[in-house]
Amino acid sequence: MFRLTQIKLFIPLLIFIVLASMLYWGLxxxxxxxxSVLVDKPVPLFNLPSLxxxxxxxxxxxxxxxxxxxxxxxxxxxxxxATWCPSCRIEHPFLLELAERGxxxxxxxxxxxxxxxxxxxxxxxxxxQLVIVDQQGKLGLDLGxxxxxxxxxxxxxxxxxxxxxxxxxxxxxxxxxxxxxxxFGGATVSVKGGEVRP
Numbered sequence: 546m547f548r549l550t551q552i553k554l555f556i557p558l559l560i561f562i563v564l565a566s567m568l569y570w571g572l573x574x575x576x577x578x579x580x581s582v583l584v585d586k587p588v589p590l591f592n593l594p595s596l597x598x599x600x601x602x603x604x605x606x607x608x609x610x611x612x613x614x615x616x617x618x619x620x621x622x623x624x625x626x627a628t629w630c631p632s633c634r635i636e637h638p639f640l641l642e643l644a645e646r647g648x649x650x651x652x653x654x655x656x657x658x659x660x661x662x663x664x665x666x667x668x669x670x671x672x673x674q675l676v677i678v679d680q681q682g683k684l685g686l687d688l689g690x691x692x693x694x695x696x697x698x699x700x701x702x703x704x705x706x707x708x709x710x711x712x713x714x715x716x717x718x719x720x721x722x723x724x725x726x727x728x729f730g731g732a733t734v735s736v737k738g739g740e741v742r743p
Contacts, residue, residue, distance in 0.1 A: 582689065583705045588613045588623070589687035596654060596662055596676035608659075611677060615651060616703040620731035622650045622722075623697040624673070624713075625685060627657040628665045630693040636712040637669050643718065644672035648731065652676040655685050655693050698722055700729040 583589070594608030616623070624640060626633040644650055652673035654662045659678060666676070679685050688697070691710055698707040707725050709717060 586705060587703050588616050588699060588705060591684045593684060594678045596659060596678050613703060615675060616699045619649050619701050620726060620729045621699045622648060623653060623699055624650055625653045625655050625690050625693050625695040627655045627693045628661045632712050633694045636694050639714050640672040641670050649674055654678050656680060656682045698725055
């Protein structure tokens with residue numbers, strides 16, 4: 546009886562040690578490093594409308610449908626964004642800069658309203674070659690989207706090569722994307738500062 550009481554006294558200590566170990570392990574991990582089972586796999590099949598820009602061209606007309614073939618032929622970034630996403634506003638100027646450098650970007654407007662998305666792009670600028678509309682979030686679900694923004698590097702064969710959760714800025718581009726982009730044949734030219742740079 547005495548031994549059982551002594552053992553019960555150590556249970557809170559053991560629970561604390563386990564929880565502290567898990568916290569210590571979690572603090573050492575990168576919160577943006579979300580593994581994706583789709584890396585090195587094709588973009589999931591889809592058939593979704595694209596967003597017509599500018600606004601005047603889309604009034605009362607059906608949106609054209611696009612599918613995964615839009616990712617074939619060139620190394621592309623797929624950027625998941627939405628007008629309701631505050632981090633997307635932070636990321637947007639850098640996406641405009643990447644597009645200016647020649648990096649092809651396709652947008653996935655995630656669980657958003659078309660009219661708001663058009664106005665947003667007209668107001669802040671449009672870095673996208675094409676905007677795929679995913680109002681129901683089906684393609685986002687198939688991609689394993691946690692939320693916006695997320696950015697995928699897709700090679701010229703339509704294979705997902707990298708996934709980044711969170712804002713893409715110059716630091717993230719240089720550390721997470723640039724080497725992969727170049728290794729899969731991405732070609733860019735920039736006149737920023739008079740130098741050629743991706």
